[in-house]
Amino acid sequence: MRRAFLLVVGLATLLLVIAACGDKGIKTPEPEAIIGEVERPPDVSELAGAAVFTSTGCGACHALAGVEGATGALGPDLNVSLQGRDAAYIREGIVAPDAVIAEGFPAGAMPGTYSEQLSDQEIADLVEVLSIASGGSGS
Numbered sequence: 001m002r003r004a005f006l007l008v009v010g011l012a013t014l015l016l017v018i019a020a021c022g023d024k025g026i027k028t029p030e031p032e033a034i035i036g037e038v039e040r041p042p043d044v045s046e047l048a049g050a051a052v053f054t055s056t057g058c059g060a061c062h063a064l065a066g067v068e069g070a071t072g073a074l075g076p077d078l079n080v081s082l083q084g085r086d087a088a089y090i091r092e093g094i095v096a097p098d099a100v101i102a103e104g105f106p107a108g109a110m111p112g113t114y115s116e117q118l119s120d121q122e123i124a125d126l127v128e129v130l131s132i133a134s135g136g137s138g139s
Contacts, residue, residue, distance in 0.1 A: 043066055044129045044132055045066050045067060047129050049126045050129050052125050053130075054067060064129075067133075075105060078133065081102050082130055083135050086131075087131050090134075091123065097110035098110075
């Protein structure tokens with residue numbers, strides 16, 4: 001009788017342990033709250049300069065967040081390489097690309113003919129998009 005009692009108590013304990021290990025007792029951790037603002041890339045897709053960027057094929061060589069198809073890796077990622085740069089620096093990079101060459105990239109890789117191929121307005125639009133996308137003001 002004592003054996004039967006111990007067996008029942010042992011089985012009951014085992015069942016309680018198994019029940020406690022079920023998925024009802026598992027809690028999924030909640031994500032941590034973010035305090036402050038989350039920086040999002042600006043939406044530049046509707047600006048005139050995005051169309052210039054696309055139509056001249058810049059996205060084949062350069063990545064630029066917010067511009068569809070701009071995922072190239074032959075040239076620098078413009079969101080990174082132009083971060084903190086002013087409009088004059090960005091303009092010079094378009095019209096005289098060998099004036100300052102991004103580290104790790106060869107001279108002469110980017111065509112130096114955009115000042116002849118693009119109007120002053122197209123260059124200004126392109127500078128605005130690149131400036132905004134890289135964290136500048138576009139001016």
